[in-house]
Amino acid sequence: MGATAAPSRPMRADAQRNYDHIIEVAGSAFTEHGVLTSLDDIACRAGVGPGTLYRHFPTRDCLIAAALSGSLDQLEALAERLQASDDPGAALDEWMLALANHLRTYDNLPESIAESFRTSDSPLRNTCRPLTSATSALVERAKEAGVLRDDVDYRDLFALVSSVAWASQRRGDKDAARMLALATAGIR
Amino acid sequence: MGATAAPSRPMRADAQRNYDHIIEVAGSAFTEHGVLTSLDDIACRAGVGPGTLYRHFPTRDCLIAAALSGSLDQLEALAERLQASDDPGAALDEWMLALANHLRTYDNLPESIAESFRTSDSPLRNTCRPLTSATSALVERAKEAGVLRDDVDYRDLFALVSSVAWASQRRGDKDAARMLALATAGIR
DNA sequence: GACAATCCGGAGACAGTCTCCGTATTGTTT
DNA sequence: AAACAATACGGAGACTGTCTCCGGATTGTC
Secondary structure, eight states, X not given: OOOOOXXXXXXXXXXXXXXXXXXXXXXXXXXXXXXXXXXXXXXXXXXXXXXXXXXXXXXHHHHHHHHHHHHHHHHHHHHHHHHTXXXXXXXXXXXXXXXXXXXXXXXXXXXXXHHHTTSTTOHHHHHHHHHHHHHHHHHHHHHHTTOSOTTOOHHHHHHHHHHHHHHHHHHTOSSSHHHHHHHTTTOO | XXXXXXXXXXXXXXXXXXXXXXXXXXXXXXXXXXXXXXXXXXXXXXXXXXXXXXXXXXXXXXHHHHHHHHHXXXXXXXXXXXXTOSOHHHHHHHHHHHHHHHHTSSTTXXXXXXXXXXXXXXXXXXXXXXXXXXXXXXXXXXXXXTOSOTTOOHHHHHXXXXXXXXXXXXXXXXXXXHHHHHHTTTOO
């Protein structure tokens, strides 16, 4: 869901416009310069004041979460498809690669996500929750099919995939496939 | 070598005193607050002005490298011992764990080190060079002994160990053993 | 004791984060 | 359509951290 939220009342028209536009600009900025890029600069590029940006997105993580929600929806769709796959092993492989690459969407995103998992209620963490539960489900199926070691915890696996995303990004690899193959060679 | 360097002439006495004291204070500060802690604050705690700190250590990486050099010497000593071990497989295991834990010495150190490997001549990278060559040697021996897959590149392995250090630190694990076991289960 | 060479320190320029509140816009009511 | 309340805007500016510059202090040498 790429929802915009409507708690009590809907947003005022101008607010909604700014909200959407900020997300759009933020996406470009993150793509170009990574998630650590200046927020005031994003506000400026979006033609709004810093105050407006911070009101809509009180923290950097809020903005990252919003910018990510589109591609997250796609990933969730993939997860559902894979859960219906008749080859749990291949499904898990495909999932891990897709997940690793998604965690690399922006420069320095793996750090932000990993960090968000340490703080109680980060919006980024909440946004990523479907990813962990999908991982859990696919791990369970793979274990039942006997193509994954029984002692592999899905949280450990998620951490492993995150770290692969981090390492491959830091090395400047074009995707996470190479590191992932190395890191997951022994989980079967 | 925890050398202080003496290019043409030795340092003036007061300069040497400050230099050493800054390293000492930096070590504590990094231990307490991670490598991202304020440098001006370190200067202040060391009783010198910012200018003095930046003259001795033009970049954060310089200071990190200096603060790390002590424990690095120990690691190098371990590497030499392990290269003489009669069990190359166990030696590599022990090395990877020691390396992973060393890369975790300070909070956020894995990021700094990984980053330094991307920039041409970071002092931190140069400081860590002995670690990569020791890894190379131990990997070679393990391959010859047939306890390591032939297609494992030592650079990939170093990256893998780095990422394990990163992930285990981010998770707040007390050491890197658990993640390392998972990540390296399939390299044999 | 004096004179170079070396080194110190802190003021301050700069960049990024984030807030506060006077002003402007919007939607609703009559 | 005019007026009113609710909502949202924006930018000045406080604050923190980085890093530099250079007048003045310290050290080593003759």
